[in-house]
Every structure is written in structure tokens, then in C-alpha cells.
Amino acid sequence: MYAVIKTGGKQYKVHEEQILKVEKLDGTEGSEVEFSDVLMYSDGENVTLGTPNVENAVVKAHIMEQAKDKKTLVFKYKRRKGYRKMRGHRQHYTEIKIDSINI
Numbered sequence: 001m002y003a004v005i006k007t008g009g010k011q012y013k014v015h016e017e018q019i020l021k022v023e024k025l026d027g028t029e030g031s032e033v034e035f036s037d038v039l040m041y042s043d044g045e046n047v048t049l050g051t052p053n054v055e056n057a058v059v060k061a062h063i064m065e066q067a068k069d070k071k072t073l074v075f076k077y078k079r080r081k082g083y084r085k086m087r088g089h090r091q092h093y094t095e096i097k098i099d100s101i102n103i
């Protein structure tokens with residue numbers, strides 16, 4: 001059994017007991033989260049596609065961690081001009097664990 005959900009402008013294929021990193025969500029560690037933007041649902045035999053979302057489908061999860069990702073370096077350089085610029089960025093993320101997929 002799996003579903004495709006949409007959160008943070010991205011789509012994720014999820015199944016029960018899966019742990020994944022998504023864009024930062026509101027909430028504290030241990031709190032419940034529900035995703036109602038379920039784009040597809042499969043029970044192993046039948047596949048249900050949404051138009052755009054599957055009716056009455058909800059994916060429930062809980063937040064395991066709110067943190068920052070590894071640093072990504074952005075380096076700009078123009079040859080023979082003496083121009084160099086180096087910046088770093090750490091993206092916030094939320095680690096969640098999928099509890100159940102209900103339809």
C-alpha cells in the first residue's frame with residue numbers, strides 16, 4: 001500500500017512506517033500532521049488517481065525532528081576580473097514518519 005502526496009511544492013511516494021525529509025512544516029516534535037493532498041493511492045491491486053486529489057484520502061504522520069540540512073556552498077566567479085563571491089545556505093527541513101494511509 002502506498003500513496004503519492006504533495007507538500008512543499010514537491011511530490012513524494014510514501015508508504016506506512018516510512019521516514020522522510022520534507023520542506024519545513026509548522027509544528028513541534030511529536031505533533032501529528034495530516035496531508036490531504038493525496039494525488040494517487042494504491043492498495044497493491046487497484047490504483048486510484050485523483051483529479052487532482054483523491055476524495056476523502058488522508059495520510060497521517062508525526063514529526064520526528066525539525067532541523068537544518070547540511071550546508072550548500074554557492075560560489076560565483078568571473079575569470080580575469082578579480083570577482084569571487086562565496087556564500088553558504090542551510091535549508092530548514094522536517095523529518096516525518098508516516099503512520100497511516102486512510103481512504
